[in-house]
Amino acid sequence: MLSISNLQAVIGEKQILRGLDLEVKAGEVHAIMGPNGAGKSTLASVLAGREDYEVTGGSVLFDGKDLLDMAPEERAAEGIFLAFQYPVEIPGVSTTNFLKTAMNEIRKYRGEQPLDAVQFLKLMKEKMQLVNIDQSLLSRSLNEGFSGGEKKRNEIFQMAMLEPKLAILDETDSGLDIDALRIVAEGVNKLRSPERATIVVTHYQRLLDYIVPDFVHVLYKGRIVKSGPKELAYELEEKGYDWIKAEVA
Amino acid sequence: MTPTYESYTDFKNQLLTAFREGEERLNGESKTALHQVRRQALTAFDQLGFPTIRHEEWKYSNVNSLIKQRFTIDGTSTLTADELSSLEIPNLEGNVLYFVNGHYQAEMSHIVSPADQVQIGSLADSIKADPDGVGAHFARYADYKDSAFTALNTALATDGVVIRVPANAQVEQPIILRFISDARVNNVASQPRNLILVGKNAEVTVTESFRTLGDNSSFVNIVTEISLDRDARMQYYKVQDETNQAYHIGTTQVHQTDNSHFYAATVTLNGNFVRNNLNIVLNGQYAEAFMYGLYMPNGRQHVDNHTLVDHAMPNSYSNELYKGILDDSGTGVFNGKIFVRPDAQKTNAYQSCKNVVLSPNATMNTKPQLEIYADDVKCSHGTTTGQLNDEALFYMRSRGIPKDEARTLLLYAFAQDVLSQIKIQPIRDYLEGVITAKLTK
Incomplete structure (x- = not known):
């Protein structure tokens, strides 16, 4: 589904990704871990198409298509979803209105008819239960005045609505207490399917107790330096990252 | 032979001449108190002259390109009801009054509210029917001694609307005043004048809407005087959607007494040069005024909003929020003055102006001015100007x-x-x- 090879990216003058390789197949959950500043969030941003980053080399194929050639909205329409580490507040636009616009733009891109109000509300009710989100939150301005937990839950709700092929969760666990973490993880797990893949970007192993990955990768200095099964996450939790750094050096 | 409007060498001269010629045609009317006010206003206009950018209140709004032009000022138009229908607002119900080049069009207008709720009449008719009644309020609120444009309007305005809402009346249907400049044939100028008197504990909603037809220049110099008796409530909307050849200078002067509530929304969508003055005197305890504004100049459009809130009595409240979206070479001005007099203790006054600038060539000038002479007040103001959030x-x-x-x-x-x-x-x-x-x- 996703094939990243030798990806290099800079922000300003600073080289962040230095030849990153990653293969993700449908149905898989990949965890990307690594110390601060390794390039984890950069990878998530580059995949979503954030313009602050400049890709200077390598390639990213998504279902065989050149992802790097697409605008962020095209990537979304092709089935990529980024759950933001810091969801942005959009004053004056309700979650409902926002999602309706997003869904119908994506449907338009795919040559499908827009959802009517009834279809949309039905879908929304169904997905609201999935992440245990309240109707009143959805009528408010998107993310404005939301608590940290509400913002992250709203991200997962949007993901449930848009049903992406590839979901990228960028530090979704940051700022969440254990209850909120569980609710968010449950939402993600309910969306797991053989057709979809997930990349979980996280600093801590904690989230991986709830979202169990098939593969764990360690990102360090802009490259994936070690990959392994889920047990690798426990090893990292126990020993920290220093032994990896030593191994690479 | 009457000179055509192009032959005047000077716009000011044309206006002064028009007044004197009009005066000669008056009979007994020239002796009325109302006409004496007009004469004083004309003198004020003559002495003040058109403001230049050296005038503090006109620093960012240059009227040069306006006064260099020539306009017909006789208010004639060949506009038919059919042609007017292209400007109709769909599904609009209520009292809809049309004014073309400043003159009331009875046959195109619909007054639906019963007279025990509200009396609506043209200024021209009202002066004829009751010169002293109109004269008792005319120019009593809007000061013409310091403002050339208000003075000009006071001297030359012949038409507009007079609205009287009796005590305790709830005017159920809104009143919509539609000012159409018909600039299809030549440049047109008009001086509409409105007087709105809202009685004790009465409520009314009034909209002023401005449109221009045709590609020639238009100039609307409007003054609206509003008086709210105690416990009265009024919603006032000013809606401007004119052409890129349209000049608009307007003053809305509001006088509020005890426990009256005034809600204003000024929305400027299009126009070449727009200056809105919204002046509110809170001359009563527990009087409240809310002012909202939206302006979105693009191209070379210029929109200037000046607000003045004068807290003259204790326990009054004002709150204003103006928002701007500026694109291309559009320019905007917001000047918000809050005046708290020594007696006006326990005043609450809030002001905010927020702008989004979409182009490097667009400009926004904001100037909050707070003059506070009482010591137990709560006042705040804030302005922001930024780009769209990436x-x-x-x-x-x-x-x-x-x-x-x-x-x-x-x-x-x-x-x-x-x-x-x-x-x-x-x-x-x-x-x-x-x-x-x-x-x-």
Whole structure:
């Protein structure tokens, strides 16, 4: 589904990704871990198409298509979803209105008819239960005045609505207490399917107790330096990252 | 032979001459108190002259290109009811009054509210029927001694509307005043004058809407005087959608007494040069005034909003929010003055002006002015001018919303704080239509 090879990216003058390789197949959950500043969030941003980053080399194929050639909205329409580490507040636009616009733009891109109000509300009710989100939150301005937990839950709700092929969760666990973490993880797990893949970007192993990955990768200095099964996450939790750094050096 | 309007060497001279010629045609009317006020106003206009940018209140708004032009000022128009229908606001119900080049058009207008709720008449008719009654209020609120344009209007205004709402009346249907400049044949100038008197514990909603037809220049110099008796409530909307050859200078002067509530929303969508003065005197305890504004100059449009709130009595409240979206080489001015007099203890006054600048060539000038002479007051003001939030744009695009749609949605949301104040749905629909068209251009 996703094939990243030798990806290099800079922000300003600073080289962040230095030849990153990653293969993700449908149905898989990949965890990307690594110390601060390794390039984890950069990878998530580059995949979503954030313009602050400049890709200077390598390639990213998504279902065989050149992802790097697409605008962020095209990537979304092709089935990529980024759950933001810091969801942005959009004053004056309700979650409902926002999602309706997003869904119908994506449907338009795919040559499908827009959802009517009834279809949309039905879908929304169904997905609201999935992440245990309240109707009143959805009528408010998107993310404005939301608590940290509400913002992250709203991200997962949007993901449930848009049903992406590839979901990228960028530090979704940051700022969440254990209850909120569980609710968010449950939402993600309910969306797991053989057709979809997930990349979980996280600093801590904690989230991986709830979202169990098939593969764990360690990102360090802009490259994936070690990959392994889920047990690798426990090893990292126990020993920290220093032994990896030593191994690479 | 009467000279054609192009032959005047000077706009001011043309206006002064017009007054004197008009005066010669008057019979007994020239002796009335009202006419004496007009004469004083003309003298004031003559002495003040048109303001230049050296005048502090006109620093950012240069009227040079206006006064260099020549206009017909006799108010004639060949506009027919059929032609007017192209300007209709769909589904609009209520008292809809049309004024073409400043003159009331009875046959195109509909007054539906019963006379025990509200009396609505043209200024021309009202002066004829009751010169002293009109004279008792005319120019009593809007000061012409310091303002050339108000003085000019006071001297030359012959038509407009007089609205009287009796005590305790609830005017159920809104009143919509539609000022149409017919500039299809030549440059036209008009001086409409409105007087709105809202009685004790009465309530009314009045909208002023401005449109221009044709490609020649138009100039509207309007003055609206509003007086709210105690416990009265009024919603006042000013809606401007004129051409890129249109000049508009307007003063709305509001006088409030005890426990009266005034809600204003000024929405400027299009116009070449727009200056709105909204002056409110809170001359009563527990009087409250709310002012909202939205302006969106693009191209070479210029929109200037001046507000003045004069807290003259204790325990009064004012709150204003103005929002601007500026594109291309558009320019905007916001000048908000709050005056708290020594007696006006326990005043609460809030002011905020927020702007989004979409182009490096667009300019916004903001100037809050607080003059506070009482010591137990709460006042705050804030202005922001910035660009569209890139993070928000990326967030929306990452959900599949294309860049242009995302931009429109964000700006539209930005405007909603002001638009949502307008409680007449057909007018809101009409405004939203024009705004959407403008944002997606």
